[in-house]
Every structure is written in C-alpha cells, then in structure tokens.
Amino acid sequence: xxxxxxxxxxxxxxxxxxxxxxxxxxxxxxxxxxxxxxxxxxxxxxxxxxxxxxxxxxxxxxxxxxxxxxxxxxxxxxxxxxxxxxxxxxxxxxxxxxxxxxxxxxxxxxxxxxxxxxxxxxxxxxxxxxxxxxxxxxxxxxxxxxxxxxxxxxxxxxxxxxxxxxxxxxxxxxxxxxxxxxxxxxxxxxxxxxxxxxxxxxxxxxxxxxxxxxxxxxxxxxxxxxxxxxxxxxxxxxxxxxxxxxxxxxxxxxxxxxxxxxxxxxxxxxxx
Amino acid sequence: xxxxxxxxxxxxxxxxxxxxxxxxxxxxxxxxxxxxxxxxxxxxxxxxxxxxxxxxxxxxxxxxxxxxxxxxxxxxxxxxxxxxxxxxxxxxxxxxxxxxxxxxxxxxxxxxxxxxxxxxxxxxxxxxxxxxxxxxxxxxxxxxxxxxxxxxxxxxxxxxxxxxxxxxxxxxxxxxxxxxxxxxxxxxxxxxxxxxxxxxxxxxxxxxxxxxxxxxxxxxxxxxxxxxxxxxxxxxxxxxxxxxxxxxxxxxxxxxxxxxxxxxxxxxxxxxxxxxxxxxxxxxxxxxxxxxxxxxxxxxxxxxxxxxxxxxxxxxx
Numbered sequence: 066x067x068x069x070x071x072x073x074x075x076x077x078x079x080x081x082x083x084x085x086x087x088x089x090x091x092x093x094x095x096x097x098x099x100x101x102x103x104x105x106x107x108x109x110x111x112x113x114x115x116x117x118x119x120x121x122x123x124x125x126x127x128x129x130x131x132x133x134x135x136x137x138x139x140x141x142x143x144x145x146x147x148x149x150x151x152x153x154x155x156x157x158x159x160x161x162x163x164x165x166x167x168x169x170x171x172x173x174x175x176x177x178x179x180x181x182x183x184x185x186x187x188x189x190x191x192x193x194x195x196x197x198x199x200x201x202x203x204x205x206x207x208x209x210x211x212x213x214x215x216x217x218x219x220x221x222x223x224x225x226x227x228x229x230x231x232x233x234x235x236x237x238x239x240x241x242x243x244x245x246x247x248x249x250x251x252x253x254x255x256x257x258x259x260x261x262x263x264x265x266x267x268x269x270x271x272x273x274x275x276x277x278x279x280x281x282x283x284x285x286x287x288x289x290x291x292x293x294x295x296x297x298x299x300x301x302x303x304x305x306x307x308x309x310x311x312x313x314x315x316x317x318x319x320x321x322x323x324x325x326x327x328x329x330x331x332x333x334x335x336x337x
Numbered sequence: 338x339x340x341x342x343x344x345x346x347x348x349x350x351x352x353x354x355x356x357x358x359x360x361x362x363x364x365x366x367x368x369x370x371x372x373x374x375x376x377x378x379x380x381x382x383x384x385x386x387x388x389x390x391x392x393x394x395x396x397x398x399x400x401x402x403x404x405x406x407x408x409x410x411x412x413x414x415x416x417x418x419x420x421x422x423x424x425x426x427x428x429x430x431x432x433x434x435x436x437x438x439x440x441x442x443x444x445x446x447x448x449x450x451x452x453x454x455x456x457x458x459x460x461x462x463x464x465x466x467x468x469x470x471x472x473x474x475x476x477x478x479x480x481x482x483x484x485x486x487x488x489x490x491x492x493x494x495x496x497x498x499x500x501x502x503x504x505x506x507x508x509x510x511x512x513x514x515x516x517x518x519x520x521x522x523x524x525x526x527x528x529x530x531x532x533x534x535x536x537x538x539x540x541x542x543x544x545x546x547x548x549x550x551x552x553x554x555x556x557x558x559x560x561x562x563x564x565x566x567x568x569x570x571x572x573x574x575x576x577x578x579x580x581x582x583x584x585x586x587x588x589x590x591x592x593x594x595x596x597x598x599x600x601x602x603x604x605x606x607x608x609x610x611x612x613x614x615x616x617x618x619x620x621x622x623x624x625x626x627x628x629x630x631x632x633x634x635x636x637x638x639x640x641x642x643x644x645x646x647x648x649x650x651x652x653x654x
Binding site: 070071074075077078081082085086087088089091092095103104105106107108110150151153154156157158161162163164166169172173176178179180181182183184185186187188189190191206207209210211212214215240244265268269271272276286287288290291294295301304305307308309311312315316318319320323326327330331332 | 369370371372373374376377378380381384385386387388389391392395453456457459461462463468469470471472473474475477478479480481482483485486487488489490492494495496497500529534537538540541582586589590592593596597600611614615618619624627628631632634635638639642
C-alpha cells in the first residue's frame with residue numbers, strides 16, 4: 066500500500082513536471098529545425114537535421130545582436146541603480162532618524178498595491194516633456210527605485226545592531242563611509258535577492274518599453290520579438306530561436322542563483 | 338498586504354528609535370537620513386505616485402493628439418470621458434473579458450499553486466529540489482517569448498496540444514481561432530507561467546504549520562481529507578490573503594498574452610482593459626479617455642483587493 070502511494074505521488078509530480086517543461090523543450094528543439102520543418106504533420110518533436118541557420122539569420126538580417134545589447138544595457142543599468150538607491154533608502158528607513166520617516170514609509174506601503182499601468186499615460190507625457198522618449202533613460206529612470214525593493218532591504222536592515230553602527234560613528238567614520246564599508250557588506254544576502262528580482266523584471270518587461278522605445282534601434286528583446294512575430298507568423302523555427310535567445314539569459318541566471326531567488330520569495334511572502 | 342503592515346509595525350516595536358547603549362546617548366544622529374532615503378523616495382514620488390495622481394486629473398480632460406501638439410488645446414470636460422466610456426461597446430467587451438480572465442484564471446492559478454505545493458511538500462515525493470526548480474522555471478521566463486511559443490503550440494494542425502488531444506481520441510480544437518476557446522487558451526498560458534510563484538509561497542506557508550496539529554488530528558481519527566480541510570486550509574489563511582491579493586492585481590493587468598497571441602481577437606474575445614487603455618492612449622493618442630480606462634482598472638483592482646481582505650476577515654471571525 067505504501068509503495069502504491071509512493072508510486073502515485075511521484076508519477077503525478079513527474080507528469081506535472083513534464084507538462085511544465087514540454088513547451089520549453091519544444092522551443093529548444095524547434096529553434097534548431099530547418100526552415101519549414103516544424104510545421105509539418107505529424108509535428109516533429111526533435112530536429113532530424115539540426116541547424117544553426119535560424120540563429121544566423123536572427124543575428125545577421127534581423128539585428129538581434131542590437132536588441133540583445135539594448136536589453137542588457139537597460140536591465141543592467143536598472144539593476145545597478147536599483148540596488149544602490151533601494152539599499153540606501155531601505156537602510157535609512159530601518160536605521161536612520163529623520164523627519165517624516167514613519168509617514169513617508171506608511172504612504173509607500175499603501176501605494177504598494179497600485180498597478181503600474183494606472184500612471185503610464187501621465188508618465189509618458191512627463192518623459193516627453195523631458196525629451197527622454199525613445200532613449201534608454203525613459204525605461205531606466207522610472208525603475209531606478211521600487212517600493213518593494215526599499216521594503217525588502219528595510220526588513221533585512223532592521224536586524225543590523227545599532228551598537229555596531231554607533232561604534233563606527235564614535236571612531237569618527239562619516240555616514241557615507243559607514244554605509245559603504247559596514248552596512249553594504251552586511252546587506253549582501255538581501256541585495257543578491259533584490260538584484261536577481263530587479264534584473265529579471267527589467268529583462269522581461271514588455272509594455273513600458275513598447276510604449277517609450279519608439280524607434281526600432283532602441284527596442285529591447287521582448288519588444289523586438291513581439292514585433293518580429295507579427296511579420297514572421299509562418300517562420301516558427303525562426304521565432305523559437307528568437308524566444309530561446311530571449312529566455313536563455315534569465316533562465317540561466319535563475320538556475321545559477323535559484324537559492325537566493327526562491328529563498329527571497331519564501332521570506333517575503335510569509336513574513337511580509 | 339496586511340501581513341506586510343503587521344510585520345512592519347511589530348518590528349518597529351522591537352527596535353525602538355532611541356539609541357540603546359549609554360555611549361551613544363551623546364550621539365545626536367546623522368544630520369538627516371533624507372540624504373539616504375531622498376533619491377529613492379524622490380524617484381518613486383515623481384515617476385510613480387505623481388503620475389497616478391495626475392491620471393485622475395488627465396481623465397477629466399479631453400487630452401488628445403491636438404493637445405499633444407499644443408497644450409493650449411486642452412480643455413476640462415468633467416466626467417465626459419467616463420460617460421463616453423459607459424456608452425462604448427468596446428469598454429464593456431474589454432471589461433467582460435478582463436473579469437472572465439481574473440475570475441477564472443485567478444482561482445485556477447491559485448489552485449494549481451496549492452496543488453503543486455502539496456505535492457512537493459508530501460513526504461512521499463522524491464527529488465523535491467529538482468521539481469521545485471522545474472515548476473518555478475516558467476515564472477522567470479519572458480512572457481512575450483513564451484506567449485510566442487504557446488501560439489505555435491496552439492496551432493490547429495501542427496500544434497502539440499492538438500497532437501496530444503487527437504492521440505487521446507478527442508477532436509482537435511481551434512484554440513486561438515474560436516472565440517469560445519481563445520480566452521481559455523490565454524488562461525492556460527497564464528496559469529502555466531504563474532503558478533510556480535505562488536507555489537513557493539504556499540510551500541513556505543505549509544512548512545510553518547506545526548506538525549503537532551496534524552498529529553493531534555490523526556489521534557482524533559481524522560483522515561487525510563479532513564486533516565486538509567480542518568488543519569491545512571485554516572492554517573494557510575494569511576497565505577491565501579497574500580496570494581489572492583497579489584494574483585488579482587497581476588491578473589487585472591492582462592496585456593502581453595493577447596497582444597502577442599491573438600491581438601485581442603478573434604472577434605475581440607481576448608481584448609482586455611489594459612489593451613483598451615494602450616490602444617486609446619498610445620495608438621490614437623486619446624490620453625484623456627485612456628486615463629478614464631486607467632482609473633477604471635485602478636478602481637477594480639482596489640475593490641477586488643478590499644473584497645478579498647473583507648472575505649478573509651469574515652472567514653477568520
């Protein structure tokens with residue numbers, strides 16, 4: 066009886082796992098199929114004659130390298146700025162005293178549930194006035210600090226002992242030195258989690274880059290892919306190669322750093 | 338969200354603002370923590386909070402392509418955009434589709450998350466870490482890219498879904514071409530893409546249930562089903578609230594899936610509120626009217642969140 070249960074449970078998990086990876090596996094397989102062979106009957110599950118032609122065409126004729134560069138530049142900038150600004154603010158809300166601290170923090174928490182789309186139209190007009198539409202900055206600036214990021218760092222920074230900070234202050238360290246030499250190293254675990262989160266959401270973002278990056282020379286990978294897919298509906302193999310290139314960096318990052326990411330969600334979801 | 342508010346207030350109580358040791362009493366604190374909090378707070382205030390407030394004002398104007406060229410063409414029109422919205426057939430279609438997506442997709446996604454979490458937390462399951470990675474993988478993937486993949490998987494003739502259906506002896510389905518099946522197709526993709534995230538949160542919730550509760554229930558003769566209903570579900574209450582609220586907020590923002598897979602079709606059957614806002618605002622430059630749509634999305638999200646909190650309170654009382 067125990068073995069029957071054991072078998073059923075594990076078979077269920079394996080079946081579910083297969084259903085979950087099947088779309089991704091097919092994407093990988095189709096990306097290496099020669100043009101026009103994925104959409105034949107019966108649909109092939111594996112490339113009979115694997116080829117790199119799809120990737121060659123993406124990078125030569127369809128400028129995917131350019132979009133890859135845009136995506137990397139934008140996502141890395143957002144991650145860099147985001148880590149610095151959210152770390153500074155999260156530390157301040159946890160450990161420094163300043164006028165209006167509690168009120169501001171409560172306002173931020175209340176705004177946590179606001180959907181991003183609500184402010185998109187005025188934000189577009191604002192960035193247009195600043196002359197930033199169709200520049201990287203239009204995507205980077207609004208994402209440089211997030212309420213969630215500040216909150217994550219604050220929760221972690223609360224555990225830093227005040228005595229440690231005060232001892233450094235008595236030794237004559239300036240507040241900035243204190244932050245960069247003592248606080249930042251202590252925050253490393255939460256910054257690792259926040260960094261992955263920030264990079265993933267910047268890389269995967271679609272709607273806002275679609276709105277503000279109006280010229281094709283500035284498209285990020287998801288925007289370019291969505292537009293290419295309307296022009297190349299018949300080219301399944303080409304589109305699967307493009308999807309694979311878009312997904313590969315984030316999937317790779319996840320597999321390398323999954324402990325930080327999943328651990329971060331577990332803590333964030335339960336403790337708040 | 339209440340879990341967040343609670344934990345922040347309790348942690349505030351644990352670490353009082355006053356310096357703790359005698360030595361530090363002389364220390365007056367840094368000139369101002371605003372040097373540290375300022376940049377991030379300013380970015381959020383200017384590029385996130387102010388636009389939301391401005392959205393309310395914008396929805397009361399006739400901001401259109403002429404105002405975009407010259408701000409002097411801007412006029413205050415009161416609630417006219419909202420009245421026009423109520424008379425627009427597309428709005429009701431988009432509202433209906435979005436509510437369909439939220440009301441079916443949301444619970445389905447939460448149920449899948451809970452099911453997967455229970456499977457992974459079962460004592461019988463082997464290779465847990467591997468499966469956890471596999472189930473979570475879709476969450477980190479790029480929505481646009483997987484929507485394109487799924488568009489081909491849904492192909493009537495060459496798609497793997499219909500291959501599986503016909504192998505199992507069912508009739509093939511015209512997933513993205515039949516107005517009745519297009520929204521379910523979008524929902525399946527959304528569930529596949531999202532369930533891993535809430536699964537992790539449910540796993541954390543399950544791990545925090547004390548095992549004595551299960552042992553006590555077993556001593557009282559409760560079978561697996563009754564232990565689930567009377568121990569697991571009630572103990573997961575706060576987790577359900579968190580998962581429910583975040584899922585609803587996320588599902589109301591339906592945009593990329595139909596944009597890539599169906600362009601809102603067939604016959605507007607997957608046309609969503611965010612698509613309406615995008616099209617009116619950024620394709621036809623009717624920013625005043627589109628802001629009224631944005632405010633509708635905001636109000637709906639808020640209402641759904643409050644309802645969720647209220648239901649949870651009532652169930653808890």
